[in-house]
Amino acid sequence: MTASEPQAGSATKPRPAPRRTPPERAGGGATLWAGLALIGLVVLAAVVSAFWTPFDPEGVFPDSILLSPGAEHLFGTDSFGRDVFSSILRGAQISLLVGTVAVGLAAVLGVPFGIVAGMNPGRLDQFMMRGNDISLAFPALLLAIIFGAIFGAGTVTAMVALGIGTAPAFALIARSGTMQIMSREYVQAARASGKSGLFIGMRHVLPNISGMLIVQASVSFGIAVLAEAALSYLGLGTPPPTPSWGRMLQDAQGYLFIEPLLIVWPGIAIAIAVLGFNLLGDGLRDRFDPKMQVKR
Amino acid sequence: MRAHTQRSMFASMAAVMVAFVALVGCSDGSSTNEADADTSLTVGLLATPGNLDYTTTAGAAIPQALLYNVYEGLVKLDNDGAIIPLLAESWTVSDDGLVYDFLLHEGVTFSDGSPFTAESVKFSLERVKDNWTANGPAYLDPIASIEAVSDTEARITLSKPSNSWLFNMSGPVGTMFTESGLADLATAPVGTGPYTVSSFKTGDSLVLAANADYWGEAPYMTDVTLRYFTDATAQTNALLSGDINLVAGISQFQLVDQFKSNTDFQVLEGASTGEVTLSMNNVSDAFSDVRVRQAVMYAIDRQAVMDTANSGYGLLIGSMVPPTDPWYDESLADLYPYDPDQATELLAEAGVSDLTVAFKIPNLPYAVAAAQVVKDQLAKVGITADVTALEFPAVWLDEVFSNHDYDMSLIMHSEPRDVTVFAAPTYYAGYDSPSVMAKFAEADAADPTSYIDMMKEVTTTMAEEAAANWLYLQPAISLADADLIGVPKNTPSLALDLSTIAR
Amino acid sequence: MVLVVLRRLGVFATTVIVASVVTFLMLSILPGDAARIALGVQATEADVAAQATAMGLDRPAIVRYLDWFGHVLIGEFGTSTVSRQAIGPEITDALGITVILVLTSVVLALLFAIPFGILTAVRQRKPDGAILSGISQIGVAVPGFLAGMLLVTVFAVTLRWLPAGGWVDPGNDFGGFLEHLILPAIALGSVQGAVLSRYVRSSVLEVMREDFIRTARAKGLGAGRALFRHGLRNAAVPVMTVLGLQIATLLVGAVVIERVFSIPGLGSLLLDKVALRDLPAVQGIVLVLVVFVLLLNFLVDLAFTLIDPRLRSVS
């Protein structure tokens, strides 16, 4: 799932009359804030757990195995006697780490690639886009499986695979945004002033496509959190004892009939994080010019 | 108009929902394997065979499916671990223990129609030395010569007496083949067993059909499907939903309890030969000192490891000997009681502080779970274990098993009587004791009574020297439909003997 | 039009070749000794070396590549080092299963997403639209394998209506095939459906703002009729792009659901073969997956050309 939500049609002619109100402007704000609130919750959990958790989420406590939720253990304990609440808090770190690195890597790889392609229409663009097609054909999960075999499974491998797997989407969006910006007259003006391609790319293109890139980043972040969970399920994610929501889900599967709540907590945590980033993406999309969205 | 539109959209959504429910509902009550054919059996297993040729492919999965079912040898192990006749009706051993005379069953044919005779014995066993690369061709090293005395008489002469030889003949290396059935060992095995392979799909299923021309008593189950799962939950779910009838050897014991309270199912607890072993690289800087290894023995609360990682299932053994072996010594389980103070003392004595060890485990659920507890307990005596879960088998075999590039590992040794293998100095544990090796050789050649005593002695020595920390014996727990009888409880050998199962 | 297709075919062939090189290079650095794995822990070093030679592992990379890809071109994926059978049929079987699973789930997803997406778009300012939209948002946020686990627990384990997993060949037992297909297809389709419905919604919202919808309204078509007659086909174009991408990612992405339901699909086969270091098989599977995605993109592009007359007039 690489694409941002596409928008049909893109009129290039500026319209003299602002006769229609922007879409969902009224609802957009609420969506945005709801997204930010949920993300805030996740970030808070990650930050707090860096300094304090009710119990050690990485230890083993044979005396408190599989306790039901109660006053002492808010969400109960798992098969190692670990406090699930503590693990959920600490697990936010891995989810945010994976999301940040994966999305960051994807942006670092994809955005300059897309901008260069978009600024050089013609053969170079064609060539680069074929290359992009090929990397699109290696989805993140496939890369994760292959990289897992080559470099060993783990958080870093998963992040890198997700990052590389997501990069083509960023490249496509950056490219189409760049092509729109390049047709703007201020770019012509900059060129007429003798500005270099690098200057135009950095000063004009990048700031003006940043809105759509942020939207894409937000959506990709949610996807990365989900993908980390899926990879953990396949045994390609974060190794224990570091708490990860995906692996907690996988571990909980075996206890579904003994302690069904074990599967609920990480499920909710993942849903909150993904929902947060998706809502943020939707809200930002409504806020930024919808016509800036990409067809692909 | 707008209202109209919405109504029609609601209508179409409703239609979709109805179709959806209908789709789900149509299959209500028509589950697949419900008592339509009494003689068919579906078994859920975990590790899938890559192919069906155990002469050149390692791993327990192929013998589990084929040995005793499709392939047979002269002898087999019964479920209590005793050697009983199979293709051999009987045998005699010379007084010096060197000459074995086997009397073979008459009228036995392979599934391709070719006859089983003493020549088949000679052909099959002689083939092992040159053509087998897996499953222990060295087990037959004691054989000096094989002679087909008549069609039903085979004489095997050993170069020296061996107590373990006949036992090993019950395993894969003792399998009888026919020359005409070797063409496609990987996909179309030809044996004398009660079943033949009717289809095989890697990673999915192996379907066995009763061999109509079987020389012995026909098995009750005529159609047996072995279905392979990648995780234990899926396996038990399949049993609960009625897709399969039997889970042979559950690997995640937290899944067991739900069956105990369910009268539709039975839980069979038996003994296995799988020692879950915390191995320490005896030649590494960290563990070359026996005191450090002993410190690890004292530092680990094996009961706690078993409770946490195995939901309490298993047996504390303290050595590499399961109770099914005659030289089992239950007192060894208490040789190193949990005593962190003692561990700290030993470490201090050895002059070790701030020890950090590379703890490389296979990425298998039981190992990952146990390793977390071990790590936690080692930390309490000041040993830091850097846990790395290596992909199993590929990377673990490479790094730990072949290249010995590790300090500590954790894996289950499932082969029967593998303690002699473990003691070899070239083995990955790096345990190098010439006296122990000599004693093993001596025991093998000794008379049966002293054999047991000597084995007891030498395995105790290994435990005392802390060659490894044998945490516990993995239980053999099978889960089955309540109406199944004759399900093998123990796993004394690699084989899953289907011939005894009935309803 | 023919020229356009031919030119795209040329580009397609080039990308396939490049992709094959990438696949080969990426997998040629796999650690783990395939020969050792095949022989197991008891084999001697000499045995292992002989096995490596037998498997052709000691030849230079370029020779191995040309040998491999040359055979792939004539439809031979080689022989598995593990199962010792031809890899081609193994891949085809698994691919067939995955394709059936993915397509069924996509059909289910569409059956859900199209009405749901349109409804949430049309009702976007109404409370019920917002609630439905929220439901689809939550649907997007649930990991697919969690949905799978819960479906198994409810419908297979507790109610015993349907099998918990496995696969039945439709040729052998069509009823059984359907029974085994339903739960995984729903598990895979529900999350995809939620995702798709978001795209349908945004696409419909976008199209509802188009001038030609206003033209249709000015002609006297009601809002709903204008949308159905003029909007949906236009809205379909971006949705199709997403659909193509989704199917492409699902070919591998289905592996998680395949694992939950023990379905021997292509992703599962890949994981198994990677674990066994069955290099020829892994190469073959990865190449098939990659080519399939490229092919899919190619077909989606062609489909656009059919839907949108503006793209046809290039030649």
Add this chain to the structure above:
Amino acid sequence: MTPSTPTLSVKDLRVGSPFNELLHGISFEIAAGERVGLIGESGSGKSLTATSVMGLLPETLMATGTINLNGIDADLLTASERRLNRLRGNTMAMVFQEPMTALNPLMRVGAQVAEIMMVHRTERGRRQARQRAVELLARVKLPNPAEAALAFPHQLSGGQRQRVMLAMALANDPQLLLCDEPTTALDVTVQAEVLKLIGDLVTDRGTALLLITHDIAVVAEVCQRVLVMYQGDIVEDGPVGRVLTAPQHPYTRKLIAASDLSSVDDRGRLHTMSMPVIATPPAAASSPRPSQADAAAAPILLPHRAAHQRLEQGGPPVIFNEVAGAGAIRVRGLSRQYRRRGGGLFAPAPIVHGLREVSFDVAEGQRFGIVGESGSGKSTLMRILCALDQPTSGAVDVLGQSIGGASERQLRDFRSQVQIVFQDPMGSLDPRMKVRDIVAEPLHHVGRAEAQARVEAQLAAVGLDADVMHRHPHQFSGGQRQRISIARALITRPRVLVADEAVSALDVSVRAQVLNLLADLVDEYQLTLVFVSHDLGVIRHLCDTVAVISDGRIVECGPTASVYDRPLHPYTRQLVSATPSMDELARRVIA
């Protein structure tokens, strides 16, 4: 229907959101068959009026008042959707501005025309409707109507699409036709044809017409009566001839004065409307003098007068406006070809000829206009003159610098000597940059403080206060943005200024101000001006020489007055007649 009932009657129409009223209670009537123009600048509320009548206001806006359509008792504002659906496209029909997007791109145009008859069941079946559609397409004078009916919208030109829209609107013989800027997006010559068509059709059928436009000329062409809107109110209502010649309301008066590019005050400046935001600085006060070097380099200009020439059909290439010695610009045999997009790695894409064999000179200090319609090649020519594009063949020298094959390094001096002002006041300024950075952008190797000072001075020269420097472009009106563009272009003290449709997107009132400013600055800085436009009127006002470009070729060139008064080429003649002056309009209307 009695003659006394008006076809459309709007009473006290107020439209607004809860926070902001946009229409302040307007009332007007349109009699049967009457052709009424509704004129106003952007944001005056004229489009809202039409959408209110059609009942197509956005959900966020509320309307009060009454709207009555002839023969319908009910107030349209309170009528049910079902009822409105029956009226829309049947009793009243509308044509929108954007012909590019108003038609469904995936549906054949014949089917789209037929649909309106199917919807209202005015034809019995699909086949009859399709047949009628072809007839209607013939009525709107589409060539090959049967073929055109099978075409997709993108296969038609803008003018053709607008004809399709018209066919659609008239299919059910509505009593009222609303046209919202129906020709604004069209080329001048096409505009005239479409307007004539609209006028003819409604006259023939006795359809009442409400024509919305910002362009007085359009109203004068078609309408009998005109309503003038200003900030949500109708400020004037009267016969076109009277309003044109004797406007009553001050706003109307100014609007008409500003629209008339042929009428100037005694200083040779266009009549402007009052500028509420920023005052024009006194010409002498703060405008910076050209720097020493520039002053020294500036030659004493001999007045160059162009010869009036035309390109003969199939005749030899002509060198237009040939200047003896070193002119500012010298173009010889310039051709530019493009590959159309869609070409791949393997096969060449189809070739499009942007410019063919163009030769002309521009003398130093000349004000050279280039006029042409969309696709004529004028923008390509402009881009090449600014070295933003490379010629395929031919020689282009600007200020002695050869453009063909020049590297960016070689062009460094050139870049500060030749600057551009663009059309789109939205698109020509980077929305993410502050005005200070935008204006300073062309400066190279200039210290921060000096840049600051120069930006300040330059902004003052275009009539903007220094405190605008820290604002972003979206905080400015179109006219102000165009001033910022001009400031940016002039900050390097260029010798050549190229303006690309620099006033086309502006409202008439602002247009006059910007044109005055440009004229002042060109004089003051002794610029050579190349002014590219589709609007002959603007060029006539600003330029001394004009070249008419069509289909990649200059077809005629000469002194502006001469070309305007005695066009030689048929194409020029067509252009000129499509752009009447205000006087002529008034004459036509009264006649």
